[in-house]
Amino acid sequence: MSKNPPMPDPMIKSLDKKLKEIRANPASREFIIADAKDADMAHGVRAPGPRFYLSAHGAHAAQFSPEVWTREEYGHRNLPEFLDIIREVTRQGIVDIMLMSASVTERLAIQEGLFKGSRVTPAARANDATDIWAIRNGAYVAEPSRPFRSATIDHIQCGKIECDRASDEFPGANLGLYSVTFTNRLDLDMATLRAFKEFREEAERKKFRYFLEVFDPNVPSGVPPEKLGEFINDNIIRSLAGVTEAGRPLFLKIAYHGPRFMEELAQYDPKLVVGVLGGSAGTTYDAFKLIHDAQKYGARVALFGRKINNAEHQLGFIEMLRMITDGRIGPEEAVRAYHDLLAKMKIRPKLSLEKDLETTDVAMSYGGGGGTVRITGAGRAPASLPAGKGKTAGVPKGDWPTLSNGAPDFAKMTSQQRADYHRARLSKKYG
16 A cells, blocks of 8 residues: 655644734734745756756766766756755745745655645645746747646645545645736736636635736737836736635735835735745846845745846855845845855855846846846755844854844944844854
């Protein structure tokens, strides 16, 4: 007889705790970070990303014929190396959500039980509309988006065509990302909303939670770039106005169109939790500035895929994101601290510090177009963040304000003192 698959852990996940706090207290600083490792639904072979960063496990054996090419020429991680990184990020415990494809969810959540006993919530991409079909030599992303779903809710929840629904517990993921793209073309947008309605109704029947990703138009829409924020905000509110609470998303994932449009959407309905997508890799400052500004103007969630997956050291990069959202460090300070971390670990940065502190135009679609906002060595897991309130273990000493228990008092620190503190912390940790 086959063994029963591992059942989900009954512990309350950090996602649920934070959502409860955010909805109860609009002034809360709680912030949800998701690592989007679902790119195999879009990019195919290249999805795991370049091999300059590997987990502490290192490389996995692969077959390459010397007369064809070398492992170095191949350039991208294979799936086992990609899975190792997902395991490592999950065990780090800093992100709140790990977003994967249904097939990866089956391997890690159902077969391995990776998320059992973890504060991290597994999630799966629930649909793959044509605007994310960014395969090599393909032209799909140049066509107006059309709705499509490879995964089924049952396969995400339990890995088979029909789940046992005697209880509400499932061994896989009970959270999914559903994406829509409005093109400003009536027939296409209506088809998109019909497919969304079918998904919502099925999700409600099967008690499947989801969050809603709203992409900018992936083809010329007739909407001026400076008006895209208005177009997207109005489409979101209009599309959800006919949806009662039982069918609503947990939160939104949208492109960041700047402070004005973020505040407009966030203040409209405090119960509508707004999140931002990361877009293409850009500079480190792009990523850190984006999450800082989005939070400042009302976002409570960030889902970074390429920005994390293309980082020189993913665990360190994630740690910096969390320190920014916790208010312990600013974007520029975080870039400098991240470069200090890379230097300590003898990892060569892709860009010089000066270049990495620049702001670039960051594409916000899988195909590399769409809206924009202005704004090699093996890795090992960093130690945990500095001890929190009431604890001082691992906290460096220096010339900066401290609380009565010896912990750093970030509220009273100057910008330079915060930078000095984090340099000292990283030196103590990695030196």
